[in-house]
Amino acid sequence: MDALPSSSEFGQLRAFVAVAEALSFSRAAEMLGVSSPALSQTIRGLEERVGVRLLNRTTRSVSLTEAGSVLLQRIGPSMHDLSAAVLQVQGYSAKPTGVLRVHTFRVAADLFLTPLLAPFHWAYPDIVLDITLDDEVVDTVAEGFDAAIRIGEVIEQDMIAVRLGGELRQIAVAAPDYLARAGTPSHPRELTSHPCIGWRWQGHKQPYKWEFQEDGTWFEVTVNGPVLSNSRDFAVQAAVEGLGIAFAIEQVVAPYIADGRLVPLLTQWSAPFSGFHLCYPVQRQMAPALRAFITELRMSADQATRRSYQLAAG
Known part of the structure; x- marks a missing residue:
């Protein structure tokens, strides 16, 4: 690391490459935005530091010495690589590009991300969405994610949160043939006498307790049944098959309710x-890829919310 050039030494090397490639102090000075005398002084400083003449100068021409040719061959490509790298990074400030890592609950992915994927790719072909579908609440930053989609009650305090769609609610649902066979519960506490399709958070052994509200107070119902899994989608499909009662986000089951395969309870x-x-x-300068993703995702969420309301209205 001690051999790395300081900022002033780097400036000398950059000036040398400009003169060596242009073989003209005046043209190199114009490219660098400095005066010819200042550039000449910079080159003299470099030659004094390395202890060898790098350029032969006359009033009419500039040529490389043997040592100058060797130095140009060694550092010229590196200088161009550095310039190209800086230009590439600067491009991130204007053009959405790169990999965007997103952690999302499965339900949110079904509601908002799946309809977004194709139009987002067509609009931003240089962005790669690396999406992890996982119902576990993880540390977004520590796990290396750029963003996460989750419900409001589990948002980390130091994160900026952009609302997607409206409020949610969970409802109990069952197939018509199940209700014809087993009857319809009239109160949530009656669910304890019905076969219910359970769900548990990923990584948890205990099933999720179904939550309801009465007179402004939330209460939980511990349900039991023939099936327990870590997939809400699986629970909904099991309910469609008449296995029992499931508990799901209303927007997710709205299509099944609309076509008569499930009944809300x-x-x-x-x-x-x-x-x-x-x-x-929180970030001082938001990456264009993330900014584009936020804009498109909010539109997708608004459209998904309108579709669910239309389905619910019949």
Whole structure:
């Protein structure tokens, strides 16, 4: 590391490459935005530092000495590589490009991301979306993610949160043939006598307790049934097959309700709660790729919300 040039030494090397390639102090000075006398002084300083003449100068011409030719061959390509690298990085400030790593709950991916993928790629072909579908709440920054999609109650305090769509609510649903066979519960506490399709957070052994609200107070119901999994989608499909009652986000089951495959239950006890948000760490300069993703995702979320309302209205 001691051999690395200081900022002044780097400036001398940059000046040398400009003169050596142009073989003209005046043209090199114009490219560098300095005066010819100042450039000449810089080259003299470099020659004094390395202890050897690098350029032969006359009033009419400039040529490389043998030592100058060797130095140009060694550092010329590196200088051009450095310039190209800087230009590439500067391009990030104007053109959305690069890999964007996103952590998202599976439900949010189904609602907002899946409809977004194709149009986003067509609009921003130089952005690669690296998406992790995972219902576990992780440390977004520590795990190397640029952003995360999660419900409001589990957002980290030091993150910026952009709301996606409206509030959510979970409802109990069952297939018509199941209700015809087993009857319809009239209160959430009656779910304990029905086979319910359980769900648990990834990495948790205990099933999720179904949450309802009565007279402004939340309460939980511990359900049991023939199936327990870590996939909400699996639970919904099991309910469609008539296995029992499932508990799911209303927007997810709206298409099944609309076509008659599922029936909503106990909705008067299903209260709304904070919906999904796109979260990302505070940053002085937002990457164009993240900015583009936020804009497109918000539009996708608005469209998904309108579709779910239309389905719910029949």
